[in-house]
Amino acid sequence: MSKGKLNKMNKKGDKIISVYWFVILFIVAGAVAYMAYLFYGAPYNARVVEERILTNQIADCLSEGGYLKEGILGNENFKENFLKECNLNFNVEDVYGWKEQEQYYVSVGFYEFDANMPDGFGNELFNITKGNVNLKIAEDLKNLEKKREVDRIVIHYTESPTLRSAEQEFRSIESKSIHYLVDKDGRIVKGEKDENEKADHAGCGIGRPDCSESPDNCCVRGVNERSMGIELVNLGDMCGDETNKRLCNFGNDETCKQICQDIGNGIEIQGQIWEKYPDEQVNALSDLVAGIVLRYNIPVDREHIIGHDEVDPGRKVDPGPAFPWTEFIEQVKQKAKGGVYVSPGLARSFYVLDKTGKQYTVQISAIVGKKEKNEA
């Protein structure tokens, strides 16, 4: 081989090597740029920090120098304006529809300090809850394995005046169980059954035919197996039976009607007085139902979100004609747009006295939300 030919081949080899180096450099530089984009483009998880700040802010708002501030315990006004009173403003940003849907959950419980109880928690005296309850429920359900298919949500009323009386009733009747109870002020209490367990809330009377077989005097069977049961604290027909009449201080139907109307929470529909559902209760229910439909992929319509009266027509009437179905379904639709929330959550407590020296334990739960999927 001549020298010239060898030189030419060497130059060609050098060119190939140069191109090769360029390609490698390009790949490595591209990969570094991509990694930088991947890492710095990802948002920081600041929720734990935010939850701690929120908890501290609330603790500072409630107590000073070892004493509980005056005018908090039992003060409904403070409860109503809690966020304002504690200088908490969650409307400063609007990422991921923050303003449209609350992405925080705050709960403050005031307990008697009882040295004989575990952790010192005695009777609950007062409770303040604000924000999106689904954050709390999502937190509780985070590790829950879905063991059953759910495609219906059944709304009931308790026919009892208070949350406590409804809870007592549920505890005393073994054959009856539910998933959630919603109080008039919007407080949501978990029932005795977990979401992945069947609750006995919409069963049929003995001998009643299934509606798929006979449309007359029938009942839809098998609803409990595939549904969530939610009870609303509500009397229903306020003058309808002896128990309810008693709440209206007895008297004849006319007296009862008059009393119920005077109380201001009765509404006359077709000659009967039905207890109104407060906005707070409907709002909390729509929060709760929005979370369930997202978790179980249930369509938001009247076919899948139903009343007990639709399962057992003729025998059951709840949630009754006072329940605002149209507004409620619209609220659920709006809230279910958002997606499922998850959060690590934080529940912390402190020991405090009031000015008389009475001892309390205050528990603060603060959750800052994050949309995880179905981001609209």
Added chain:
Amino acid sequence: MKLKRRILGKRAQIGETITWIVATVIIILIVIFSIFVVGFVRKDKRFYFSCPRDLLVAKSLSGFLLTENDSEVRVFEQIISEGDLNEFNAPLSVKIFKELYKEDYSAIDVDLRGLQPTLLRQNVEEKYYPGSVSSATTEERIYLHKDKNEYLGVFLSYPTKCGQES
């Protein structure tokens, strides 16, 4: 001779080429591995912050020192006069600090320190708070003045947690 040199030259080229191919594969594997690692790390980007003290524990300590016994003597007054925890306030402190914060801290310790050696931890306190918090600790300190020249410090120690958990 010429042929032999050509054959040797080609063999050398084959060796060099294999080296480059192997180097390329290694570079690409390293790049892919790095991207994978970054992709994994990015999922859990958190703030790391130092947290010198726990506000809720501090509030509980204030509440504890202000608690009155049946004779309406407050805990801080009892500590000043007795120089140690007693049978009323030691179990109360255990209930508040060791039980209320057991989820938050693996260990928690209350001890009293003063200028005088006689005021250092004594029997009652050791009974309720044996040993001490060994890992990096955060302290809540409240100094109780006995008189102008003498003070007693109530020290509540617990493992520093904030920076680790975030």
